[in-house]
Amino acid sequence: MSTQTKQVYGYLAEFKNASQLYKAAEKVRDAGFTKWDCYSSFPIHGLDKAMGMKKSILPKFVFVGGLTGFCTAVTLAYVTQVAIYPTIVQAKPANIFTLPAFFPIMFELTILLSGFTTLFGLLGLMGLPRLNHPLFESEQFARATDDGFFIAIEAKDAKFKAQETKGFLEEIGGQNLELIEDKKN
Amino acid sequence: MANATDNSTKRNGPKLPVLEREKLILNGRSYHWITDRICGVIEKPQPALWWFLFIPCAIIAAIGVVGGLSYLVSAGVGVWGNTNRTMWGWPIVNFVFWIGIGHAGTLISAILFLTRQNWRTSINRAAEAMTIFAVMCAGIFPAFHVGRVWMAWYLAPIPNANAIWQNFKSPLLWDVFAVSTYFTISLIFWYLGMVPDLATIRDRAKGIRKKIYGIFSLGWRGSNRHWTHYEVAYLLLAAISTPLVLSVHSIVSFDFATSVVPGWHTTIFPPYFVAGAIFGGFAMVLTIMIPARFIYGLQDMITMKHIDNMAKIILLTGTIVGYAYLMELFIAFYGGAKYEIAAFKYRLTGPYWLSYVLMMSFNVLSPQIFWFRKMRENLWVVMAVCMCVNMGMWFERYVIIVTTLPRTWLPGMWKAYSPSAVDVMTFVGTIGMFLTLFLLFLRFLPCINIAEVKWTLDESDPHHEDKEEINDEGAVSESAYQHELDNQAPKA
Numbered sequence: 001m002s003t004q005t006k007q008v009y010g011y012l013a014e015f016k017n018a019s020q021l022y023k024a025a026e027k028v029r030d031a032g033f034t035k036w037d038c039y040s041s042f043p044i045h046g047l048d049k050a051m052g053m054k055k056s057i058l059p060k061f062v063f064v065g066g067l068t069g070f071c072t073a074v075t076l077a078y079v080t081q082v083a084i085y086p087t088i089v090q091a092k093p094a095n096i097f098t099l100p101a102f103f104p105i106m107f108e109l110t111i112l113l114s115g116f117t118t119l120f121g122l123l124g125l126m127g128l129p130r131l132n133h134p135l136f137e138s139e140q141f142a143r144a145t146d147d148g149f150f151i152a153i154e155a156k157d158a159k160f161k162a163q164e165t166k167g168f169l170e171e172i173g174g175q176n177l178e179l180i181e182d183k184k185n
Numbered sequence: 186m187a188n189a190t191d192n193s194t195k196r197n198g199p200k201l202p203v204l205e206r207e208k209l210i211l212n213g214r215s216y217h218w219i220t221d222r223i224c225g226v227i228e229k230p231q232p233a234l235w236w237f238l239f240i241p242c243a244i245i246a247a248i249g250v251v252g253g254l255s256y257l258v259s260a261g262v263g264v265w266g267n268t269n270r271t272m273w274g275w276p277i278v279n280f281v282f283w284i285g286i287g288h289a290g291t292l293i294s295a296i297l298f299l300t301r302q303n304w305r306t307s308i309n310r311a312a313e314a315m316t317i318f319a320v321m322c323a324g325i326f327p328a329f330h331v332g333r334v335w336m337a338w339y340l341a342p343i344p345n346a347n348a349i350w351q352n353f354k355s356p357l358l359w360d361v362f363a364v365s366t367y368f369t370i371s372l373i374f375w376y377l378g379m380v381p382d383l384a385t386i387r388d389r390a391k392g393i394r395k396k397i398y399g400i401f402s403l404g405w406r407g408s409n410r411h412w413t414h415y416e417v418a419y420l421l422l423a424a425i426s427t428p429l430v431l432s433v434h435s436i437v438s439f440d441f442a443t444s445v446v447p448g449w450h451t452t453i454f455p456p457y458f459v460a461g462a463i464f465g466g467f468a469m470v471l472t473i474m475i476p477a478r479f480i481y482g483l484q485d486m487i488t489m490k491h492i493d494n495m496a497k498i499i500l501l502t503g504t505i506v507g508y509a510y511l512m513e514l515f516i517a518f519y520g521g522a523k524y525e526i527a528a529f530k531y532r533l534t535g536p537y538w539l540s541y542v543l544m545m546s547f548n549v550l551s552p553q554i555f556w557f558r559k560m561r562e563n564l565w566v567v568m569a570v571c572m573c574v575n576m577g578m579w580f581e582r583y584v585i586i587v588t589t590l591p592r593t594w595l596p597g598m599w600k601a602y603s604p605s606a607v608d609v610m611t612f613v614g615t616i617g618m619f620l621t622l623f624l625l626f627l628r629f630l631p632c633i634n635i636a637e638v639k640w641t642l643d644e645s646d647p648h649h650e651d652k653e654e655i656n657d658e659g660a661v662s663e664s665a666y667q668h669e670l671d672n673q674a675p676k677a
Contacts, residue, residue, distance in 0.1 A: 022647030025409075038409040041216065041385065042640040044647055048413045056417040066425075076342060080350040089352050104359040104436055108366045111429050115370040115422065119377065122418040126411045129403035136406070142388040144407045145381065147216035 006181040009134035010036075010154040011165050012141065013174025018044050021149040024172045025050040028151060031168065035157035039141070039150040058121050065117025066110045073109035077102035134182040152180065209304055209641045211485045216639050219486070223633050224386055226481045231628060234480055242620040249614015253607055254329060262332045264607045271590040271602035276326040278582040279612050281437055283323035283619075284364065285578060287371070288430055288459070289466020290316030294374060295426035298419075304494055306637035307486045310382075311477070312470045313375040314630070318622040319469075320368045322615040327360075356439035363436040370429055374422045377415075380405050382631040434458045441585065448528035448589040451516065457509035464502035464548070465578035467495050468571040473623060475568055477632065486633055489562060496561040499574065503552035506581075510549065528589060536601065537588040540580045547577025 015021040018040065025038050029052040038047060078099070081087050086094035092101070123129065135141050135152060144150050151174065153165055166177055210219070257264050267274040290312040297305040328337045340361045344350050351358050383402035390398055405411070435455035442454040471492065478487045517529040532541050551573040554560045561567065592599045626632065643649055 018645055019647045019649060039407045040409065040412075041220075041381070041407055042636045042645060043412040043416050044409070044645065046647060047409050050647075051409060053410065053413055056414045058414055058417045059421060062421050077353040080342075080344075081353050085348070085350060087350070087352060087354075089354060092354060098354065101354040104356075104432070104439075105353055105362050107428075107432060108359075108362040111425050111432075112366045112369060114425050115366075115373050118418050118421050118425075119373050122377070122414055123403070125414045128405065128411070129400075131399070131404060133404060133406055141406075145385040145388045145405075146220045 006183060008155045008162070009180040009182040010152050010156075010160065011162075011169055012135065012138055012150055012152045012178045012180050013169040014140065014143075014176045015149040015151065015173060016175070018149060020173055021151065022047055022050050024151055024174065027172045028153065031159070033153055033157050033159055035154040035160075037152055037154075039135075039144040039148070039152065041145050041147065056125070058118065058125060061121040062114050062117045065121070066114035069109040069111070069113025070106055072113070073102065073106040076109075077105050134180050137183065138178055138180055140176055140178065209307065209488070209490070210638065211488055214485055214642075216642070219638055220385055220389075220635055222483070222486070223382075223631050223635050223638075224389055226483075226627065226632060227386065227629060228389070232480055235624060235628070239621065239624045242617045242624065245617030246614055246621045247617075249610045249612075249616075250325065250618050251614075253611040253614050254325070257329060257607060257611075258334060262329070264605060265611075266602065266604040266608050267330075268600055268602060270593075270598050270600045271587060273330075273586050273590060274602060275587075275604045275608040275612060276330040278579070278586050279615065280323050280326035280330075281582045281585075282465075282579045283319045283326075283615065284437060285434060285458070285462035285465045285582075286319040286469045287316035287323070287367070287466065288434060288462035289470050290314070290319075291367075291371060291374075291426050291430040292463050292466065293470070294378070295423040295430065298423040299427060303641050304491055306634055306641055307483075307488075307491055308470065308474060308495075308633075309637070310375075310378065310630075310634045311474055311626075311632050312466075313371065313378070314623065314626045314632075315466075315470060315473065316371050317368070317375055318619050318626075319466075320364065320371065321622070322619050324364065324368070325611075325615060327364075356436065356443050359436045360440055363433045367429060367433045370422070370426055374426060377418060377422065378634060378637075379630065381407065381415075381636040382634065385635055386631065431459055434462045446589060446593050447522070447524040448517075448532065449585070450525075451513060453509055453513055453516075457506070457513070460502050460505040460509065461548075461578060461581060464499060464506055464552075465574060467499050467502070468574035468578070471495055471499075471567060471571045472575060473620075475564055475571075477627060481627075481632070483633065486638060492564070492567060493558075493561050496555045496567055496570075499570070500552050500555040503548055503574070507545075507549035510545065524594070528592070531592055532584060532588045535588065535592075537584070540583050540588065544577055544580040544584050547573040548581060551577070 013024075015024055021038055021040065022044060025047060028036055029050065038044075038051060040047075081102075082094050082096075082098055088094050092098065135144075140148065141150065151169065153160060153169065155162075159165075162179075166179075169177055214222075265274060265276060267276070290309075293305050293312040294309045294316075297309075328334055331337050331340070339345065340351075340358075342351055342353075342358075380402055383398050384405035384407070387395055387398040387402045435458065438454035438458035441449040442451060444450060474487060475492070478484060514529060517525045532538075551570050554566065554570060587602055591602045639645060
């Protein structure tokens with residue numbers, strides 16, 4: 001016997017188009033909310049600023065990833081070919097002057113590790129993959145990947161008060177307001 | 186000081202006609218129409234033509250690749266036409282051919298992204314898919330060309346039983362790193378770009394399809410806190426793919442250029458190979474996109490402007506390739522090295538002269554027709570030129586390998602080369618495999634980047650409504666490609 005208890009996730013509101021969403025986002029930001037998000041089927045130019053978000057830190061990860069790739073390549077090529085087992089092929093030197101012959105490998109491994117860091121860094125920062133999300137309970141939310149523009153304010157936000165937040169979303173132009181509940185068994 | 190501000194608000198230019206920037210998406214389509222049309226390709230039953238193409242391609246792939254390679258493994262690599270002298274033969278011709286095809290995909294997805302060419306959005310997905318499939322076809326050849334394919338792991342940087350490592354100074358090992366990196370990064374780029382679109386399909390699907398697309402869309406929900414990281418990731422991948430794609434074919438060309446074989450030992454090879462790869466790749470993109478555009482009614486998204494732009498790139502790169510051919514020839518004679526001269530004389534007048542003539546006429550002469558706008562607008566002409574270029578680029582690699590290796594330094598080792606039936610079978614098989622994979626891609630994955638296409642619409646700019654019309658007094662607006670819009674009745 002499991003009784004379903006429901007927890008409020010937050011309020012979802014739809015906006016007419018990209019510029020309405022942009023203007024609404026500025027108002028939500030100015031009202032001081034922190035745990036909220038905009039949803040659209042394509043990235044909207046400048047919305048990050050309207051939401052008061054910081055720049056992504058992904059490039060820093062990728063720089064470290066690329067550096068790791070570079071060091072791996074130097075070690076792999078130099079240590080095996082020069083330090084441990086000096087391999088003389090076609091009378092070419094096996095010393096520090098061999099380095100230029102390793103440039104392609106260094107380049108490729110830098111790129112490879114940067115690519116992997118981009119992929120996994122991105123997934124980490126986004127908190128994906130995940131199989132479900134409370135917002136998927138909403139029927140209209142399916143349109144977020146088609147032609148819908150939404151804002152959801154989470155109940156976790158310190159400023160969230162069910163009725164007031166609903167009123168606020170309506171005031172800034174939100175339509176089809178919906179209370180989203182997180183199903184927990 | 187006050188005059189300066191006055192002048193900036195008032196525009197007193199010469200009264201010239203202004204060409205309007207042509208729209209990337211025609212007929213003012215809505216977001217929902219775009220979603221519906223692209224997802225419709227995979228949601229509706231496939232047209233009969235799809236099956237007519239898919240079944241023969243799959244059979245050719247099965248016989249050619251699976252059958253041909255099984256026979257090769259059981260009988261030994263001698264079933265190919267390779268000889269001690271022409272040890273590379275058709276397999277490496279095919280390898281270079283396929284790997285080159287892939288380059289246009291990365292050029293469209295990465296380089297055109299960095300240069301803010303928004304027209305790429307309608308074609309980048311299919312072009313990237315083409316890259317992946319072409320690299321898969323390419324990978325088959327060197328893997329089996331090693332002779333004993335079960336020993337192909339020797340290519341990986343792992344010491345063998347005697348603790349001897351690979352020769353990291355060898356261009357062949359550079360090639361292993363370059364091609365495998367290229368494949369991996371292209372796959373990541375393609376897949377990450379597809380995640381938002383897979384989510385779109387997920388949200389329209391039901392039952393088991395919803396589950397499968399749901400898993401591959403990673404729980405994407407269009408959140409702007411995700412988009413912000415996502416856009417940075419996409420930019421980073423574009424930034425690393427750009428030098429990568431240039432490096433891959435440069436390194437492939439090093440396989441030839443760092444040898445001491447007359448006809449190969451030239452410094453022009455890297456740029457010449459890269460230009461050729463982009464050239465051949467664009468021809469292949471058009472070869473598969475023009476029919477796909479008709480079959481699935483995507484004319485409003487892949488417009489004449491896209492085809493026109495690609496035709497211009499083919500013209501440009503084809504001319505660069507022509508320059509490289511002539512310069513290579515000129516330097517061979519101007520340089521005065523007798524072995525080099527002999528190699529080029531053999532290319533032009535030896536038993537393989539026809540392949541040289543075909544290469545020149547297909548690659549250099551045929552694209553010149555694109556100087557004429559009327560020709561770029563005639564899809565039959567475009568298709569014909571693209572087919573010529575596809576063949577011409579294969580002949581280019583044939584000329585480089587097969588007209589060089591049978592005759593090098595020692596006359597005692599001269600031996601004519603001809604491919605075997607298994608060679609032909611495997612190559613034709615990879616064409617079948619490429620088309621099979623591409624048809625499956627059209628069937629199961631979004632063939633146009635839905636999110637990016639939506640992004641190019643005017644109303645996607647949040648400041649679209651606030652923009653004031655700048656009235657350029659006296660200027661006459663002329664819509665580019667108006668004649669095409671007039672000819673083309675809006676489709677429902």
